[in-house]
Amino acid sequence: MADEQHDTIDDLLAEARTFPPPEHVTRDALVTDTALYDEAAADHEGFWARRASELVSWAREWDTVCEWELPFSKWFVGGTLNVSYNCLDRHVEAGRGDKVAIHWEGEPGDTRTLTYAEMLDEVQRFANVLKGLGVERGDRVNIYLPMVPEAAVAMLACARIGAAHSVVFGGFSSQALADRIDDAEAKVLITADGGYRRGEVFPLKPAADEAIAHTPSIEHVVVVKRGGNEVAMVDGRDHWYHDLMETADPTCPAEPMDSEQLLFLLYTSGTTGKPKGIMHTSGGYLTQVTYTAKYVFDLHPDTDVFWCTADVGWVTGHSYIVYGPMSNGATQVMYEGVPNFPGNDRFWEIVEKYGVTVLYTAPTAIRTFMKWGPEEPAKHDLSSLRLLGSVGEPINPEAWMWYHQYIGGGRCPIVDTWWQTETGGIMISPLPGVTTTKPGSATFPLPGVVAEVVDDAGERVDHGGGYLTLTRPWPGMLRGIWGDPDRYRETYWSRFPDRYFAGDGAKLDADGYLWLLGRVDDVMNISGHRISTTEVESALVSHPGVAEAAVVGATDPTTGQAIIAYVITRGGADGDGVTAEQLRAHVAAEIGAIAKPKAIFITPDLPKTRSGKIMRRLLRDVAEGRTMGDTTTLADASVVEELQRRAAESPQED
Ligand code: PRX
Numbered sequence: 001m002a003d004e005q006h007d008t009i010d011d012l013l014a015e016a017r018t019f020p021p022p023e024h025v026t027r028d029a030l031v032t033d034t035a036l037y038d039e040a041a042a043d044h045e046g047f048w049a050r051r052a053s054e055l056v057s058w059a060r061e062w063d064t065v066c067e068w069e070l071p072f073s074k075w076f077v078g079g080t081l082n083v084s085y086n087c088l089d090r091h092v093e094a095g096r097g098d099k100v101a102i103h104w105e106g107e108p109g110d111t112r113t114l115t116y117a118e119m120l121d122e123v124q125r126f127a128n129v130l131k132g133l134g135v136e137r138g139d140r141v142n143i144y145l146p147m148v149p150e151a152a153v154a155m156l157a158c159a160r161i162g163a164a165h166s167v168v169f170g171g172f173s174s175q176a177l178a179d180r181i182d183d184a185e186a187k188v189l190i191t192a193d194g195g196y197r198r199g200e201v202f203p204l205k206p207a208a209d210e211a212i213a214h215t216p217s218i219e220h221v222v223v224v225k226r227g228g229n230e231v232a233m234v235d236g237r238d239h240w241y242h243d244l245m246e247t248a249d250p251t252c253p254a255e256p257m258d259s260e261q262l263l264f265l266l267y268t269s270g271t272t273g274k275p276k277g278i279m280h281t282s283g284g285y286l287t288q289v290t291y292t293a294k295y296v297f298d299l300h301p302d303t304d305v306f307w308c309t310a311d312v313g314w315v316t317g318h319s320y321i322v323y324g325p326m327s328n329g330a331t332q333v334m335y336e337g338v339p340n341f342p343g344n345d346r347f348w349e350i351v352e353k354y355g356v357t358v359l360y361t362a363p364t365a366i367r368t369f370m371k372w373g374p375e376e377p378a379k380h381d382l383s384s385l386r387l388l389g390s391v392g393e394p395i396n397p398e399a400w401m402w403y404h405q406y407i408g409g410g411r412c413p414i415v416d417t418w419w420q421t422e423t424g425g426i427m428i429s430p431l432p433g434v435t436t437t438k439p440g441s442a443t444f445p446l447p448g449v450v451a452e453v454v455d456d457a458g459e460r461v462d463h464g465g466g467y468l469t470l471t472r473p474w475p476g477m478l479r480g481i482w483g484d485p486d487r488y489r490e491t492y493w494s495r496f497p498d499r500y501f502a503g504d505g506a507k508l509d510a511d512g513y514l515w516l517l518g519r520v521d522d523v524m525n526i527s528g529h530r531i532s533t534t535e536v537e538s539a540l541v542s543h544p545g546v547a548e549a550a551v552v553g554a555t556d557p558t559t560g561q562a563i564i565a566y567v568i569t570r571g572g573a574d575g576d577g578v579t580a581e582q583l584r585a586h587v588a589a590e591i592g593a594i595a596k597p598k599a600i601f602i603t604p605d606l607p608k609t610r611s612g613k614i615m616r617r618l619l620r621d622v623a624e625g626r627t628m629g630d631t632t633t634l635a636d637a638s639v640v641e642e643l644q645r646r647a648a649e650s651p652q653e654d
Helices: 003-013 023-028 035-042 044-055 083-096 116-132 149-161 174-184 205-212 241-246 283-296 315-327 346-354 363-372 397-407 485-493 533-541 580-590 616-623 638-649
Strands: 064-069 072-077 100-105 111-115 140-144 164-167 188-192 194-197 200-203 220-224 238-240 262-268 276-281 305-308 331-335 358-361 387-391 414-417 451-454 464-470 500-508 514-519 523-526 529-532 546-556 560-569 599-602
Touching: 035 044, 044 064, 044 072, 044 283, 072 283, 083 116, 083 149, 083 283, 083 315, 100 116, 100 149, 100 346, 111 116, 116 149, 116 241, 140 149, 140 174, 149 164, 149 188, 149 262, 149 315, 164 174, 174 205, 174 262, 174 276, 174 580, 188 205, 200 205, 205 220, 220 241, 238 241, 262 315, 276 283, 283 315, 305 315, 305 346, 315 331, 331 346, 363 397, 387 397, 397 414, 451 500, 464 514, 485 500, 514 523, 523 546, 523 560, 529 533, 533 546, 533 560, 533 580, 546 616, 560 580, 560 616, 580 599, 599 638, 616 638
Parallel strands: 100 331, 140 164, 140 188, 164 262, 188 220, 220 238, 305 331, 305 358, 358 387, 387 414, 560 599
Antiparallel strands: 064 072, 100 111, 194 200, 262 276, 451 464, 464 500, 500 514, 523 529, 546 560
């Protein structure tokens, strides 16, 4: 692993502060002792089977808890259930229909409140709408929506009829959407006219139109009216959501689905240019997200107001806005917009307004709040908060302490939760009533999760740094990569025999605490979003003026990593008219604004080994302003000097 990662960890280890669960937390916490850990250690499968029967309602009990043929697992085999029944009907049947499911807040300040009974009504109607458009069990439905309640409705409606959803984050470009629709061969696309962001309407339907001009599988488009922007509707193909809902049959019984029925595909970046459709199925996934939402966030559905600030377009939104909290019958906040509209205190205004008790957000957001200063949260009464969560990237101790002090008022435990799109749910995290935390450490695997750090040779490391692996199957694990079982095996199971390799570096300290060190592959983590260097490189070379491109993730104080690109143009050294700004816009059009490089350096050459391999380590050194490491294997050492000169001359920023 790179030296800078060891430096980081050395700093962390100097961090001696520990935070035992406070008394006011242990008094009411769902878990206050090690019984769950002991139970899982004694009987892994039995542990998960008991969680599945306690937390999930089944139409038919399973025959086999787990079928494990490495690397493919099946959970609760033979069991049947309906995921939307678990998230909606069972709460209404238990007399909790009037309980608020979603307090929705639009960015302009408009609000909607949806109870569980109302959600159930919407979901049944929309399930019938989908059926009416020809969607059948096993089909795929694409969702490309802003953060509106209809996103949750659409996902649950798919689950209700056994169609798999594939949600594409609204910030992705039409090209990215088209690729994902094609790969999944989706029949229906659900989108909106537009949504609100930074005080303005961003159009979605035009991007969707561009995408489906090239996607033969889409038969119908359903359009939610949100932005009010003018859109073109194609007769027979495009339908307004509200028109279809008005005439939809209000009853759609929840039919039992096989435990292994495909629930959703979610595309994520890998180390090649082609995104992977991560497959998640029903019974095991629901068990894991219900269990983790309940115990990691210590959910008390009668009193808690949960707020996960992620977008539904990412796995965090799938597991901890839609499925986990709703399966637990929790009340939650869903917010449409950015944290700085109209002011830098918008999040804190929302916390105060709804009395949020559990807040789950990302380190990038926390570091941005730090920049805006403690006076922003100080404008609001945040005393309702009792628990804080972090996800998406390593949280540095300084950000952890700031979160603890200025948001948590020094009284709220912080759960730093490590997991991935592939794991389905949280894997490594404190339990708030049990675990003594250390700022910056995700602490220990949850009960039922077995993680080990190994060295290059795959030997277990008990103290020190290495690679994070998972050694036992878990119910929420990905079932594969859509259409590409070989890539699934190759990506996750080939580096170390019999181990799932997560792609992350990690270190165990003397007390056995886990510290995540970031990705060790060519995947970057920008503001908690995964983007592969190859994907951005492919986007760059698809520009006619670009001959070659190399992309690296450089450490950034706010976004964790920032995308830095080095480009050789066809016109030669000075770009022949191609500007860095044009190329940034081109990447945004190809992938989406989130993948726009922070800086692009147009260069006559790239540092390569004699065998022609680009030396990314050197490029990272240049991007991070470090003096060169070992350049002896370079074919032409002067290239690096030239790059350094160009970097020093032209600082580029968003
Ligand atoms: O590198 C790890 C980082 O995010 C990656 C997973 O990204 P994604 O599939 O997009 O899911 C993000 C939300 C679960 C991981 O491989 N990561 C996620 N959570 C943490 C983290 N790194 C350190 N600490 C975390 N708590």
